Amino acid sequence: MSTVVLLLFTGLGLGALYFLVAAGLSLIYGLMGVLNFAHGAFLTLGAFTGWEIARRTGSDNWWTFLLSLLVGAAAGAAFAAFTEFVLIRRLYQRHIEQVLITVGLSLAAVALFDGIWGTDPVFIQGPAWFKETTEILGARVPNDRFVCIIAAVLVLLAMVFFLKNTRYGMIIRAGVENRSMVTALGIDVRKAFTLVFTIGGAAAGLGGVLASHYFGYVSPMLGGSLLIFAFIVTVIGGLGSLTGAAIAAVAVAVLQQFANFYLGGTGDFVVVLALALVLLFRPSGLLGRTS
Amino acid sequence: MSAAAETRPILTLTGLTAHIAGQQVVEDVSFTVPATGITALLGRNGVGKTSTIKAIIGLIDRTGAVELDGVRIEKEPTFKIIRSGVGYVPEDREVFSKLTVAENLRLAERDAAPRRQLVEELFPDLLARSAQMAGTLSGGQQQMVSLARALLNTNKILLVDEPTKGLAPKIVAEVAETLAEAARSVPILLVEQNLHVVRQLAGGAVVLSGGRVVHTGSALEFLDDAELTQRHLGVSADPGPSGETAGKTGLEPARKGAAL
Numbered sequence: 026m027s028t029v030v031l032l033l034f035t036g037l038g039l040g041a042l043y044f045l046v047a048a049g050l051s052l053i054y055g056l057m058g059v060l061n062f063a064h065g066a067f068l069t070l071g072a073f074t075g076w077e078i079a080r081r082t083g084s085d086n087w088w089t090f091l092l093s094l095l096v097g098a099a100a101g102a103a104f105a106a107f108t109e110f111v112l113i114r115r116l117y118q119r120h121i122e123q124v125l126i127t128v129g130l131s132l133a134a135v136a137l138f139d140g141i142w143g144t145d146p147v148f149i150q151g152p153a154w155f156k157e158t159t160e161i162l163g164a165r166v167p168n169d170r171f172v173c174i175i176a177a178v179l180v181l182l183a184m185v186f187f188l189k190n191t192r193y194g195m196i197i198r199a200g201v202e203n204r205s206m207v208t209a210l211g212i213d214v215r216k217a218f219t220l221v222f223t224i225g226g227a228a229a230g231l232g233g234v235l236a237s238h239y240f241g242y243v244s245p246m247l248g249g250s251l252l253i254f255a256f257i258v259t260v261i262g263g264l265g266s267l268t269g270a271a272i273a274a275v276a277v278a279v280l281q282q283f284a285n286f287y288l289g290g291t292g293d294f295v296v297v298l299a300l301a302l303v304l305l306f307r308p309s310g311l312l313g314r315t316s
Numbered sequence: 317m318s319a320a321a322e323t324r325p326i327l328t329l330t331g332l333t334a335h336i337a338g339q340q341v342v343e344d345v346s347f348t349v350p351a352t353g354i355t356a357l358l359g360r361n362g363v364g365k366t367s368t369i370k371a372i373i374g375l376i377d378r379t380g381a382v383e384l385d386g387v388r389i390e391k392e393p394t395f396k397i398i399r400s401g402v403g404y405v406p407e408d409r410e411v412f413s414k415l416t417v418a419e420n421l422r423l424a425e426r427d428a429a430p431r432r433q434l435v436e437e438l439f440p441d442l443l444a445r446s447a448q449m450a451g452t453l454s455g456g457q458q459q460m461v462s463l464a465r466a467l468l469n470t471n472k473i474l475l476v477d478e479p480t481k482g483l484a485p486k487i488v489a490e491v492a493e494t495l496a497e498a499a500r501s502v503p504i505l506l507v508e509q510n511l512h513v514v515r516q517l518a519g520g521a522v523v524l525s526g527g528r529v530v531h532t533g534s535a536l537e538f539l540d541d542a543e544l545t546q547r548h549l550g551v552s553a554d555p556g557p558s559g560e561t562a563g564k565t566g567l568e569p570a571r572k573g574a575a576l
Contacts, residue, residue: 207423210404
């Protein structure tokens with residue numbers, strides 16, 4: 026029983042990280058039709074800037090941790106806004122060029138991070154409480170899992186509130202459904218594009234700081250390794266659906282953890298299998314648009 | 317509006333050519349829309365009526381000149397063209413199905429003082445359904461939402477694309493009545509397959525064939541000319557009830573068999 030509980034909470038923690046990356050990816054694709062392969066770079070930058078804050082101000086207290094979350098999110102948001110405004114804006118509806126430029130940016134970003142912080146992982150420590158465990162039904166669950174879960178739930182609630190209760194949220198929801206009709210109502214949808222990129226980048230940057238504590242290190246490849254699973258989550262959840270991304274993130278991560286433990290380390294294979302099944306039997310994803 | 321302003325066309329298309337995915341769908345179309353009343357844009361299926369409407373507001377790639385109230389707008393992006401005073405009611409309604417009725421309407425508000433009271437008077441049913449998801453409305457109710465979105469703002473022209481398509485006769489009559497009411501204050505360019513509705517509403521007609529303009533003139537005279545309607549629309553239009561005149565607002569339900 027304790028193993029199941031431990032796997033469940035570890036899966037939920039990992040799912041929280043997947044969600045923080047997938048939420049932005051899903052909204053960006055849903056609204057703009059852009060497959061953003063550079064999204065992992067937003068996460069990595071967030072993780073490194075969070076680590077820099079921790080390194081410079083002392084890594085073992087809560088205030089530093091909270092500050093690193095804010096700075097990591099801001100760095101991810103700024104990088105994402107820059108990417109949309111400078112690179113993507115000229116390439117809407119040109120999907121091949123979008124893929125080329127975002128793949129190129131992700132490679133260039135990794136090289137840049139290598140140059141600044143080196144190719145080796147840098148290790149990070151958070152507040153002492155992170156390394157302690159909490160006993161739940163006999164399982165000793167590392168506390169940093171709870172931090173990831175709580176942060177992801179708060180981000181989900183904030184995004185839902187924003188989407189449901191603000192005019193820009195309404196524009197984004199409408200744009201995900203029918204972008205050209207939003208334009209035909211006299212709305213400059215490009216502002217919503219920049220906003221969605223910025224929000225997605227902030228979530229990824231936040232996810233980067235949390236991922237660095239979850240895994241205990243930051244490396245230039247951190248974003249890329251999480252991005253693969255975030256894409257799977259986005260497709261399974263349904264492109265453009267925030268709720269779908271949240272459900273799929275939890276499902277994928279928990280499935281991955283259980284398969285790794287009970288099926289001889291086949292977690293990644295099982296997740297890809299799940300993706301194949303979804304594409305075969307429900308191509309629009311769990312909560313995505315049907316064409 | 318002064319007599320001079322009324323005689324000046326509100327919309328002028330000159331050499332409008334449009335493409336979708338590299339395929340030419342509108343070819344060198346030129347016509348004007350007067351500043352009052354309803355002008356029907358007619359033609360068989362697939363001749364480029366909807367594409368012409370979309371090309372006017374820049375939803376598809378086009379070349380040529382588009383002049384709104386004397387100002388060239390073809391270089392402007394769609395949202396600016398709409399903001400310059402164009403109301404657009406698309407074919408198939410295109411309401412946002414996952415937004416509520418109220419949200420659909422709020423999204424369309426672009427004036428500082430949107431005409432909510434007018435919309436509530438014209439479509440009282442929508443007020444009662446304001447919290448309902450637009451995707452769960454009937455086709456007729458969705459058309460009301462689509463019309464209401466355009467009527468919320470003060471426009472120089474309304475572009476209305478097949479507003480009665482797929483609707484029950486009673487709803488067709490209601491839609492036609494709404495359009496007649498709207499046309500008292502704003503000129504309308506109307507794409508409509510239901511010739512009885514055209515006969516009831518339209519003063520002028522522009523007829524397309526093969527992506528080109530093949531006839532312009534009075535809507536009634538066109539519809540009364542069996543040879544012309546047969547040649548350009550492929551049907552003989554039913555004669556309207558005696559005494560009907562273009563722009564008449566005392567409407568009767570559209571008759572079965574009038575559609576192309």
